[in-house]
Amino acid sequence: MRLKKYFGQHLLVAPGVLESIVKYIDPKEGEILVEIGPGTGNLTKRILSYPFKELHLLEIDPDMVEELKNSIKDERVFIHQADATSFDFCTLGDKLKVFGNLPYNVGSLIVENTVFHHRCIPQAIYMLQKEVAEKIQKGPSWLSTFVRSFYKVEYLMSLPGRFFFPKPKVSSALIRLFRKQNPSDLDLRDYKEFLTALYSMKRKALKNKICEELLIKLSIDPMLRVEALEPEKVLLLYKLEDFLGG
Ligand code: SAH
Numbered sequence: 001m002r003l004k005k006y007f008g009q010h011l012l013v014a015p016g017v018l019e020s021i022v023k024y025i026d027p028k029e030g031e032i033l034v035e036i037g038p039g040t041g042n043l044t045k046r047i048l049s050y051p052f053k054e055l056h057l058l059e060i061d062p063d064m065v066e067e068l069k070n071s072i073k074d075e076r077v078f079i080h081q082a083d084a085t086s087f088d089f090c091t092l093g094d095k096l097k098v099f100g101n102l103p104y105n106v107g108s109l110i111v112e113n114t115v116f117h118h119r120c121i122p123q124a125i126y127m128l129q130k131e132v133a134e135k136i137q138k139g140p141s142w143l144s145t146f147v148r149s150f151y152k153v154e155y156l157m158s159l160p161g162r163f164f165f166p167k168p169k170v171s172s173a174l175i176r177l178f179r180k181q182n183p184s185d186l187d188l189r190d191y192k193e194f195l196t197a198l199y200s201m202k203r204k205a206l207k208n209k210i211c212e213e214l215l216i217k218l219s220i221d222p223m224l225r226v227e228a229l230e231p232e233k234v235l236l237l238y239k240l241e242d243f244l245g246g
Helices: 015-025 042-047 062-071 104-116 130-138 142-148 188-198 212-217 231-243
Strands: 032-036 054-059 077-081 096-101 123-129 151-159 172-179
Touching (some): 015 042, 015 096, 015 151, 015 172, 032 042, 042 054, 042 096, 054 062, 062 077, 104 130, 104 142, 104 188, 130 142, 130 151, 130 172, 142 151, 142 188, 142 231, 188 231, 212 231
Parallel strands (some): 032 054, 032 096, 054 077, 096 123
Antiparallel strands (some): 151 172
16 A cells, blocks of 8 residues: 555554553553544554453545455444544543544644543553654643643653654654543633733743733742643632633
8 A cells, every 4th residue: 555644654663562562551441442533553453462351543545444454353342433532532431442543744733633522531541753742742832731731641661763663753752641530511612712821922921921910829820931830730820710700
């Protein structure tokens, strides 16, 4: 099959690496799994020897979907031709384990969509471009804080390009998102807007963006920049500002 660059198709071809990813995914009896971007099914086929209840494959490329339909015969598997940047995960269940070797060009968008559906995704394991994975884990960025408001981010391993075909110019990293608390009923669109505004002028002091009184009340130095704040503090600021009608 001809691989398509615009769909970010870099297949994982190293058996040892595939095996360690499966160990991290650790499929279990009764679980509903979701794989994003299965491609030709390199990772998928290794999952099939484990117990689980359902495995949903989300693949955007109709040619790949065709190939998957021809090569995977397992009644626990459901193949969806779908775009994972906008897919409504919660239609599949309320305790999903989501994983995938994500297409690099839309990796951040898929992570963002995961957060929008965190109420039904307690755990996700993603292969991303290394820089993107590191930035999500450490910040500062609106997306990093968006993710870390709800998930603990665990850095599992880095992988050089040679484990993929065709070999990408960048390195990759595997991360795990582990939901921190019970799902939040916050208005996530509104929270995202708050975050993108807060991080849009990173160099400005917090007092230029948030009511100084509120900052002092929370013992936050109003002269600090947003990057000095832990995600928990940012989330608290958002909730209180909302509460005060800010
Ligand atoms: N998991 C496979 C392939 C990874 S390449 C492996 O490791 O070998 C990324 C895959 O994501 C490709 O199959 C590509 O077609 C698919 N893809 C690209 N954009 C997508 C999107 N928005 N939603 C779902 N799948 C997508």
